[in-house]
Amino acid sequence: MTGVAIEAHGLGKTYGRRGGGHRALHDCSFRLPTGRVCALVGPNGAGKSTLLNLAAGLDRPGAGSLAVLGSTDPAAVRDRIAYVAQDKPLYPQLTVADTLWAGAELNPGRWDRATADRIAGTLPRTARVRALSGGQRTRLALALALGKRPELMLLDEPMADLDPLARHELMGVLMAETAEHGTTIVMSSHILTELEGACDYLLFVDGGRVRLGGEAEDIVSAHVLLTGQARDLAPHTVVESRTTGRQLTALVRKEGPVDTATWAVTQPTLEELLLAHLRSPEAPPLLTPSAAAAGTRAEAVSA
Amino acid sequence: MSTLTRPKTEAVATTPGTLRGSVRVVLRVHRKALWAGAALLVLGIGIVVALRVWMASAKELCADGDITPCGGSVYQPSYARTSTEVFLGDGGTVLLLLAGLIGVFVAGPLIARELESGTFRLAWAQSVSPAHWLAARLAVPAALAVVGLTVLIGVYRWGLRALRGYPYSHLTHWNASGVFPGTGPALLGFALLAVAVGALCAVLVRRTLLSMSLTGLVLGTVALGLGKRRYELWPHVLRQGEGPLTLSGGDWHLDSGMLTASGRKLYWQDCFGTDMAGSAEACMRARGGVLHFTEVHPSSHYWPLQLVETGILLALAALAVFAAFRVLRRLHG
Numbered sequence A: 001m002t003g004v005a006i007e008a009h010g011l012g013k014t015y016g017r018r019g020g021g022h023r024a025l026h027d028c029s030f031r032l033p034t035g036r037v038c039a040l041v042g043p044n045g046a047g048k049s050t051l052l053n054l055a056a057g058l059d060r061p062g063a064g065s066l067a068v069l070g071s072t073d074p075a076a077v078r079d080r081i082a083y084v085a086q087d088k089p090l091y092p093q094l095t096v097a098d099t100l101w102a103g104a105e106l107n108p109g110r111w112d113r114a115t116a117d118r119i120a121g122t123l124p125r126t127a128r129v130r131a132l133s134g135g136q137r138t139r140l141a142l143a144l145a146l147g148k149r150p151e152l153m154l155l156d157e158p159m160a161d162l163d164p165l166a167r168h169e170l171m172g173v174l175m176a177e178t179a180e181h182g183t184t185i186v187m188s189s190h191i192l193t194e195l196e197g198a199c200d201y202l203l204f205v206d207g208g209r210v211r212l213g214g215e216a217e218d219i220v221s222a223h224v225l226l227t228g229q230a231r232d233l234a235p236h237t238v239v240e241s242r243t244t245g246r247q248l249t250a251l252v253r254k255e256g257p258v259d260t261a262t263w264a265v266t267q268p269t270l271e272e273l274l275l276a277h278l279r280s281p282e283a284p285p286l287l288t289p290s291a292a293a294a295g296t297r298a299e300a301v302s303a
Numbered sequence B: 001m002s003t004l005t006r007p008k009t010e011a012v013a014t015t016p017g018t019l020r021g022s023v024r025v026v027l028r029v030h031r032k033a034l035w036a037g038a039a040l041l042v043l044g045i046g047i048v049v050a051l052r053v054w055m056a057s058a059k060e061l062c063a064d065g066d067i068t069p070c071g072g073s074v075y076q077p078s079y080a081r082t083s084t085e086v087f088l089g090d091g092g093t094v095l096l097l098l099a100g101l102i103g104v105f106v107a108g109p110l111i112a113r114e115l116e117s118g119t120f121r122l123a124w125a126q127s128v129s130p131a132h133w134l135a136a137r138l139a140v141p142a143a144l145a146v147v148g149l150t151v152l153i154g155v156y157r158w159g160l161r162a163l164r165g166y167p168y169s170h171l172t173h174w175n176a177s178g179v180f181p182g183t184g185p186a187l188l189g190f191a192l193l194a195v196a197v198g199a200l201c202a203v204l205v206r207r208t209l210l211s212m213s214l215t216g217l218v219l220g221t222v223a224l225g226l227g228k229r230r231y232e233l234w235p236h237v238l239r240q241g242e243g244p245l246t247l248s249g250g251d252w253h254l255d256s257g258m259l260t261a262s263g264r265k266l267y268w269q270d271c272f273g274t275d276m277a278g279s280a281e282a283c284m285r286a287r288g289g290v291l292h293f294t295e296v297h298p299s300s301h302y303w304p305l306q307l308v309e310t311g312i313l314l315a316l317a318a319l320a321v322f323a324a325f326r327v328l329r330r331l332h333g
Helices: A048-055 A074-080 A096-106 A113-120 A134-147 A164-181 A216-221 A270-279 B015-029 B031-057 B079-088 B091-117 B120-125 B130-161 B185-205 B208-233 B280-286 B299-332
Strands: A004-015 A022-033 A037-041 A063-068 A081-084 A152-155 A184-189 A201-206 A209-215 A223-228 A237-244 A247-253 A264-266 B237-241 B252-260 B265-267 B289-297
Touching: A004 A048, A004 A184, A022 A048, A022 A063, A022 A184, A022 A201, A022 A209, A037 A048, A037 A164, A048 A063, A048 A081, A048 A152, A048 A184, A063 A074, A074 A081, A081 A134, A081 B120, A096 A113, A096 A134, A096 B015, A113 A134, A134 A152, A134 A164, A164 A184, A201 A216, A201 A270, A209 A216, A209 A270, A216 A223, A216 A270, A237 A270, A247 A270, B015 B031, B015 B130, B031 B079, B031 B091, B031 B130, B079 B130, B091 B120, B091 B130, B091 B185, B091 B208, B120 B130, B130 B185, B130 B299, B185 B208, B185 B299, B208 B299, B252 B280, B280 B289, B289 B299
Parallel strands: A037 A184, A037 A201, A081 A152, A152 A184
Antiparallel strands: A004 A022, A004 A063, A201 A209, A223 A247, A223 A264, A237 A247, B237 B289, B252 B265, B252 B289
């Protein structure tokens, strides 16, 4: 599995009219290899939904290029992509059974009824969608998404409406799916802890661009938390530093061996890392080699 | 499930199947509206049948519909006959409203509501392209409207036939603005325009109520405009003669007046009000009028007028459909 699921170059998208428009994505470049379970994290309004919308082929980028599953036009491969939007769109007047039937009708030749039925599980088949709870709607939307046997799944905030048990169950289903079929999964959330542990890949979007991208482990191990009395942090890239009395605490990106004589070195957690980046918008982006779009510059460092 | 082989995806496997699937999903999602439409169809047929039964049961003593003894000095039509005339005299307007309603439905619940509530993403995130999604939402109402309204046109014409040939029947003339639109293919043209305008407004405005209102406004303007200018759609016939001209029963009288020696037209209305005391004809003669003339559409103009109107409506509908697809394409590729 060495293919590329999503590759973006200088992607831009502006909503609203020119001038007063809201810039949801700006010069966003990254690459996502196939077969990964990727957490797309970032604060509210960072551009996560916009990115997923573009990758699903529902919208066209305002600038740059986006290739999905090898096609430069994501809409042309929509039958190989499953997308569950944040509001879990479903026809409220249809019953659960009718919705699953519609899934089969809308995916001729691809529909896997057994999978869809399995995901829909205990949902009452005669209940109308408008009568379902938020969690049940999510389950039905996921049944539609998995029923089409996608090669790439784009899930926008899939966990938001689920209780912990259902979350756990859903994760199990998704993991089985990717293990069995090599499905690439992108899940967005503004709460990292929802996804941590389940995802092996990370795209951290903030301010309309990808600031951290790559294997979660590599990204974490590229950073260290230094505590000590010295002041000189060179040659490392400082993400965030804070002084308490004579003590300096800094989260840095390693640019060489760390002087363990001067510094007390600890490994930050992924959450600490993201928080530090959120507090320091000027920290340079980091994309591991697998996440750097081909032909994009030096910001790709070896981790 | 246990097999690792991925389903083979042929280059563009989406093309033929998803349109059929989309059509079936549209029919299922809007099942209630479909029943309502069927109910309206039955109601329309029922009203005409009921009127004809009522008329047939009226005790008319003569072939001319008189309920007083034949050849008497009094002519008295039955209540059933006059009521039928009144009802059928507005039948064309009712059918126009019905066609407009289809357009408003397309604009609102069928398209704009999906765009507004986000359910369009359900279809588009399945294997349905936006173009197929829109095509299904145009094809289904268009086909149903054509079939349903063709039936109603037939029934309406059958109802009008019962009133034909009787004297004093003036409400159901072929050219009456409440009759003409409901008796021929122009109604089908209007229905198709309604569907197309509904779709265009919906993709432009993307708000349920707003696009419904806008569609109603556009269709109302078209219907009223056609009603006012319909007589211009085919060249009228000019009749002239020495004395005042009489109209034959099927004529659609447009205007009349007198011609001057040089052929200039003087209309009666130009002489009304100038000198109410004097006769209008004297006024016309004073202005140089020598021959009486009248402008009419004879009943043989029914089909040319219907067909030209149908053609205009179909051309507008085609433009609107084209524009709707263009807008959708520009927004979503």
